[in-house]
Amino acid sequence: MSEPGRLLEVFSSYQGEGPYAGLKQVFVRLSGCHLRCTYCDTPGSWETSASWTVRGESRPNPVTVADALEAVRSFGPHPSVSFTGGEPVLQPDFVRALALECRTLGMRTYLDTSGTLADRLARCADAIDVFAFDIKLPSCGGVRMDWEDTRNCLELARGREAFVKVVVMQDSREDEVAQAARIVPPEMPLVLQIATPVNPATVPPDGATLARLRAACGREVLVLPQLHVLAGWK
Ligand code: SF4
Incomplete structure (x- = not known):
């Protein structure tokens, strides 16, 4: 029996980032x-959080795997379930147990993770079908990361379905973007995601900066915005 989890919300929407944008998912x-x-x-x-919401109803944390599964199931058939956060792998045993249950509903399991906690990712990786890594650039404010840890996270997803996104802003450094691109295995799609200006410190890159950051990758790269912001999806 897995430890209970601490959620914020469970809802149905469309994936807004990376190569899976537009996919209908239940988001945990x-x-x-x-x-x-x-x-x-x-x-x-x-x-x-002390509580979480589903369909506008507030429920207390922690929540059992069975209750979380019931919330996922309440949205009806969906091709995929997305574990997002926060950082889901801070609760690896709960994610693993819930993901395995979601597979029994015929859903593919998708994990959003920062790629900074390889030891915890290792505890749930076998229950994940698609890995979406949000690799951090060390000079970004509020980030603590270590390239070796990130490399180990990517290694856990090697040979599996996975992609890497790097969020870029006007002040993102070319050398850090280049280093991120170097550690991404060649078979993993790499996305430069244009930052959404969610606060005054987050300035999206202008065209010239974006071109420089793209060139710094030295490999094939997709440049994408957050589709859910443009589309008005949750
Ligand atoms: S963007 Fe950064 S701070 Fe926000 S949830 Fe993801 S890892 Fe945490």
Whole structure:
């Protein structure tokens, strides 16, 4: 029996980032994050929450795997479930147990993670079908990362379905983007995601900066915005 989890919300929407944008998913947003990235669009997930919501109803944390599964199931058939946050792998045993249950509903399991906690990712990786890594650049405010740890996270997803996104801003450094690109295995799609200006410190890159950052990657790269922001999806 897995430990209970601490959630923020469970809802149905469409994936808004990377190569899977537009995919209908049930989102399981876990609460709690060890980082404070400048560009974070979900600061409400930073602290562990005392309650979570589903369909506008508030429920107390912690929540059992069975109750979380019931919330996922309540949205009806969906091709995929997304574990997002916060940082989901802070609760690896809960994520693993819930993901395995979601597979029995015929859903593919998708994990959003910062790629900074390889030891915890290792505890749930076998239950994940698609890995979406949000690799951090060390000079971004609020980030603590270590390239070796990130490399180990990517190694856990090697040969599996996975992609890497790097959020870029006007002040992102070419050498750091280049280093991120170097550690991404060639078979993993790499996305430069244009930062959404969620606060005054988050300035999206202008065209010239974006071109320089793209060139610094030295490999094929997709440049994408957050589609859910443009489309008005949650
Ligand atoms: S890791 Fe994700 S949830 Fe945590 S601060 Fe960074 S962007 Fe926000």
